[in-house]
Amino acid sequence: MPNRLTENRDLLESLFVFGLWKDPKCFRSFRNKIASGEFFSSVPAQFYYNLGLNMFEKGYDEFDKVSVATTVNAIPGLATEYNKLGGFETYEDVKRGVKSENLEGLYNDITKLNCLTTLHEKGFDVLGNWAKMQKMNTEQIRRYFSFQLNDTFLNQSNANSKIEDFTITDEDDHFFQSGSAMGFSIAEVAPLLNYELLGISNGLTFIGAASNVGKTAFMIRVLFYSWLKAGYKVALASNEQGLREFKQLVIAMVSHELNNKEFLTRRRIKMGNYTSKEGALYQAAKEYINEHLAKKVMFLKIFDYSMDSVEQFFEIASARGFKAGIYDVFKADDMESGAARGQMIEASKVLFNCADRNQMSIVASIQLALYMENTRYLRLSNIGHSKQVVEPATEVILIRELWDCECSGEKYDIKCYNFEYNPKTGQKIIGMDGKPVKKFIEIPAGTHEDYRLAFISKTRNAKKGVVIVFRYDGDANDWVELGYATKISTQDRGMNRK
Known part of the structure; x- marks a missing residue:
């Protein structure tokens, strides 16, 4: 040397x-x-x-x-x-x-x-x-x-710009006819959301929610875990939770999927000192993860909110064949400083350009503004530090809990519905009025904490404002897509809410 x-x-x-x-x-x-x-x-x-x-x-x-x-x-x-x-x-x-x-x-x-x-x-x-x-x-x-x-x-190939011919080629034919324009599927857990978005597209997607509502849990189950099971390689960067926290989350999901009724909850995994039966459940989940999932994950723990580290990580991941990335959580270096808004706007541009340049689908979680927690109908303006932060994004999904006043049989009730399908053909059943037949799913009073509403607040593939209802089990991080929500009031709830 x-x-x-x-x-x-x-x-x-x-x-x-x-x-x-x-x-x-x-x-x-x-x-x-x-x-x-x-x-x-x-x-x-x-x-x-x-x-x-x-x-x-x-x-x-x-x-x-x-x-x-x-x-x-x-x-x-x-x-x-x-x-x-x-x-x-x-x-x-x-x-x-x-x-x-x-x-x-x-x-x-x-x-x-x-x-x-x-x-x-x-x-x-x-x-x-x-x-x-x-x-x-x-x-x-x-x-x-x-x-x-x-x-x-x-720069030798003038990478920042490229003049191209508009002729529709044989390669274009194959691209469109094969469905390659569709994004990464999330239909395993969320077929309706997947249909509305046409998958998670290449580019930048934001998943937003208030603290402790489940934005990270949503990304890990609906996207990360589904993609790994489908065979995709996923790069995961985190500046809050560590690797063991994510492993614990996946162990709970796998244990629940392998055993359904008898599984290791997230809380039980943390507590340790397993019984012989629990030890067997843990071992089964471990073996499944190591055999089927682990080699398809690249993980980065970040100790600050520097976009340099995140960008570099996804660049390396792309070079290694990873085309799906998750970043938890998107924040400024100093959220309390007056410069936070400008930092986040610039950082979102960097993340979008990284995804675009590497032809990746990058999904980032983002915090909703605390002072708007009583907003009933979620919009881009609910995002802290200005909706300009998510301007570069292809899609934005905002999540909140269902409130008790929305399943009480009164003014603000939200009805959840799906469609009747022909069991043989899988096609929607059409009623006498020429419209698909709806079936309504009851949400029992007093169970509002077990449900989440996902608002499609920005997309290039569907109507804005579509809201999907999920049932959420935090013990197993299990998300079940129930159906669409009926029209939600724009009347915010009062401060002395229940």
Whole structure:
């Protein structure tokens, strides 16, 4: 490895690791950022980092000679390696020159060296541009080499614009006649919604709801899980829930699907300490997921709301053959700042262009404005920080709970209906008036919390304003599409609602 990439590297790593030792609470800020076995290049740094993290997770808030020795001696074989690397004296030799306020800078310096080393190993001319590299941070380096690639390949073909012939070709014939213009199907769970939208199209789709209504749950069951079962590969990026939370959600869905009445609920999965029967249910779900689903998922956990990371992730996913992506949750870097509206508008453009450029279908969840939670008929204006945020989107679906006053037999009642179908042909039965025969589905009073209304607020494939009724079981994350909602009043409900 060239000297420029290794000089001072061991010192940087020592200062960083023992800076964490000096102020152990700092492990909390960095442990999720550091990939095990990949961040440090030196054996001592990796060893002392792992030892310090182990002590921090056991509750030590100060590392002294006695506490470190106690931890080392409790783990078989660790003392030999510890003494070989100099023991506690190694820390004492370095700690005087360490300041916890320098940790972020040291972390960034090591991250930058890791990136430069990887680029060099892949054949990029890092050393020839060393003076430039020294002045850049990691994100600037990424953009620099990305620009070089774009300049070399994309711009040669004038990728930003293309003059084309309007003649309808044989390829067009095949595209239209094969139904390729349809988006990714969600008919497994939501045939009516799928019919109205003609699937989830390439481009950008937003799923909006207020907090705790189920927008993430909806995306995971109706889209993510359905697509995986259909054989599609799905890229999933999240800046709120972690990988284990999504795994838990999918385990509950699979367990419910495999066993129906006897399954592991989301709550039971969290609690652990399973009975032998529950253990068998868990094992069956695990085996199904690992055999049929896991290899079709690419997951990214984001620790901020930077669109750079999201865009880069979907670019990589597309290059690996992923054509469906989910982003949970779409927000600005600082939702409370005055710049949030502008940030979100620009970020939505970036996400749309990423989807369009890579011919992907990207679906993002988005929060509805809290101050409009009493709105009965959901519209684009319900989206926080301006409906301009969703302007680039192809489709927007907004979800809310059914309210008790809408299944009480009174003024604001919502009726749910589907159609009668011929069991042999699958076609709608036509009545004497020449219209499809409707069948109405009762929503019992007092069960409103088990139902959700999905408003098609923007689409290029159907009428706006169509509302679909779902029954929702949070224990299994099971969504059952019941039918269409009859006309919903535009009269908002009062503040002293039930």
